[in-house]
Amino acid sequence: MSPKVIFSLSTQGEELVGANDPSIWADPTDFKLERFLDLELDITGSKKITMIPFGAGRRICLGLGLAMLHLNCILVQLMQSFEWSTSAVHEIIDLIETHEFTMVIRTPLRVFIQPR
Numbered sequence: 001m002s003p004k005v006i007f008s009l010s011t012q013g014e015e016l017v018g019a020n021d022p023s024i025w026a027d028p029t030d031f032k033l034e035r036f037l038d039l040e041l042d043i044t045g046s047k048k049i050t051m052i053p054f055g056a057g058r059r060i061c062l063g064l065g066l067a068m069l070h071l072n073c074i075l076v077q078l079m080q081s082f083e084w085s086t087s088a089v090h091e092i093i094d095l096i097e098t099h100e101f102t103m104v105i106r107t108p109l110r111v112f113i114q115p116r
């Protein structure tokens with residue numbers, strides 16, 4: 001049985017803010033990775049602030065170009081080289097964030113990797 005994924009604060013009855021704002025993302029509480037396939041997605045925040053993993057404005061990450069160039073290669077290598085699985089004891093995968101010094105995942109997500 002595949003684990004249930006809790007993705008949104010809305011499942012906890014809390015206020016929808018930021019990345020959970022439906023005026024910014026369609027169906028924000030749905031786990032839809034394909035939303036990131038939109039090549040028009042502006043991650044620099046120069047047109048509209050939607051998702052800015054590298055920051056925005058004058059202090060935007062200087063390594064943005066380098067990182068984007070290498071991320072696909074690194075990800076593909078990791079997927080090709082290892083078998084990935086979640087723990088059998090995790091019936092629920094909790095992707096909800098919480099505030100610490102920065103925004104972090106509330107419950108650490110543990111994965112098991114084995115060389116293929």
Ligand code: HEM
Binds near residue numbers: 060061066
């Ligand atoms: C996935 C990879 C990376 C992410 C998500 C990331 C994210 C960020 C973020 C959020 C900031 C702060 C921006 C702000 O203050 O508004 C930043 C700053 C910075 N990053 Fe990155 N970064 C990544 C990779 C890199 C790489 C590979 C380099 C260099 C080769 C780099 C160099 C820098 C520098 C120099 C700053 C400071 C820019 C400034 O304050 O003017 N980063 N990065």
